[in-house]
Amino acid sequence: MKFNRNETTNQRIERITVQHVVVGIDIAKDMHAAQMTDFRGRSLTPRHLSFPNTLEGFEKLLRWVKEAQSKHRLTSLLIGLEPTGHYWFNLANWLLQQGIEVVLVNPVTTHRNKENRDNSPSKNDPKDALVIADVVSRGYYTDYVTQEATFERLKTLMSDREYWVKQSISLGNRIVRWIDLYFPEFRQVFPDWTVLRSLASLHACPLPCDLKRLSVDEVIKLWRKQGMKRASGVSGRAKAGALLAAAARSIGDTRATEEARQDLYRLIQTYKQVTVMLGEIEEALGRILQEIPLAEQLRSIPGLGTMTLAAILASAGDLRLYAHGRQLLRRAGLNLAECTSGKFKGQIKLSKRGDSMLRKHFYWGMLNLVRQNPDFKRWHTHNQERGMKKQASLFKLIGKLARILIGMVQRGESYQSASAAPVAA
Template identity: 55%
Template sequence: MMGLSTTHQGGALVMKFKQSEAQNQRIERITTSHLIVGIDMAKETHVAQVTNYRGIVLTNRHVSFSNSIEGFEKLHRWMEDLQQKHRMSKVIIGMEPTGHYWWNLANWLTHKGLQVVLVNPATTKRNKENRDNCQSKSDPKDALVIADVVSRGFYYEHTKQTHVFQRLRTLMSDREFWVTNSVRLQNRIIQWLDIRFPEFSLVFKDWTCKRSMATLKELPTPQDLAGRSTPEIVSMWRKHMQRAGSTTGIQKAAELLAQARRSVGDVTALTEAKQDFVRLITEFERIMDMLADIEKHLDPHGRSAPFH
């Protein structure tokens, strides 16, 4: 046990040394020629403040600028004026990668050939008390803290991603959004079935299979199935799938009718409930079609893939 503990401690020390070494290297990259800019990001208006390599504030007047091309250019002019005033040939710009508000500005600045770095919001929070022993929220103060954190090497580089990677990132973000919506809709559909036709899952373990989906679109309630025959059910399935009349299909149709006859599902406001269900199924199918299209574009070997 002691040997394992010693090994673990040794590994932790090596990792800590490597982290400290990397931080020192980042500090060494910042010279007396660097203007260090900290930016506090918001939805509409950002705030920037500057220090030198020692963390000394270079101007008592911060700059506020809008999240627009005019605002970005205002920031650029402000930085150039300060560089000229303090005779600094280089600039390093730090910001927190929180939310999505930072993304366009970071890419715009990078496109201008400027060095953009990112700081961990947790690091910023821990360092708020360093200057005035107060953790209160203030955009200019936060911008100054970010600049100070950068000057001490607590940052990592932001690099403009390749065109292919950006397309992949966008597709993955799009996919995540629609998967979340798909799960939400599936839960609503399952809830609806649990109330209106709780025996349905005894027939179809997977309610998204072809026979199940055909049934849910055509005859979703026990009342819709009442008085139907097995051949009628099979005939209805044939409109949506092949081999509907196989031995399995005939057996499933019989089971479905049997469960419908003994159903204890709620029949209150059934007309309105069915209208709601039609909307749920329609939206679910629409989302599944979109996800299938996204998956096709994510496949680098697909004929329609954007990376082919």
């Protein structure tokens, strides 16, 4: 398909012929609802079909569809799903294995078209299934294409990493809260509580009352017991002295010291476990990226980090399937949207209708590129000299990065500076 949006929509509409049965399925956790129409949106069955999210239910759906096809002498089939949570994956993959075309309908589209037939805001599963079939027949859908196993492995690991990063941040905030309650002066000595000496202190003597009877040498001895090889020295003794001085004037809560000590111990142990898991996940991501030739080609962009690259390939999949960088931006919800009516001209904003993880890593990746990549740094400076705000410049350069990525993949080229000619990869 061509990328032009109007042409693409027309091609999707023309794809549905007079021989098509269009099935809309409203997805749920246990019971799905399906409705069937012809290419013009006319219902082909007197009532909807409810079927369970099991193999028997999938086979029941297929028998129901084939009976209707035989009755109405229709030979083609297109099934549209509303991708609700994770409940639709098994059904969509099973249908693809049966050689059936599967397309996806955005839940926002379903919500905004639910009053088309009955002019009523009422909502139920059979009605939603019929709305899905209607919008499919009008070309408001996207094709569902399964990715290669390598990209699926990458996607699973990145999803796992996102979850544990959130847990790590949550645990870190909880530890900071603990310090603020029981030893607020601790952060004057260790502004970054995650450094090794700080963790050793929190593990061995977390409360001010644990430090009040200790000397500098005894604190250093406790650090050594926690595995610090270079616990002493001038800086070590200075830190130990500052810690003892902070403990002597602490205003921390002293009413539940034993419970507080156990609470911190559990928090730090969990935080360390999560940190180890994140390291293992990032190592696994690096190994998978080595198996993807596309990744090695994209690594030629100076300043494009491993996590940014992994997020792009995990969320967008095989970039060879994209015709233009604008498609990649729409995937991330970074395309521009405006609201105008008559004389009113609204503000142009990002649509944010797309993959939030991809959008986040595009932004973080661009922050890294404008610091490390000479070309992006020069373009960013040029944009700001022309009066463009910093954020606007960053998002404009994200669009440029998307076009560069798709262009490199389409032409099989490695990245070279803007002042040099591209060389085939």
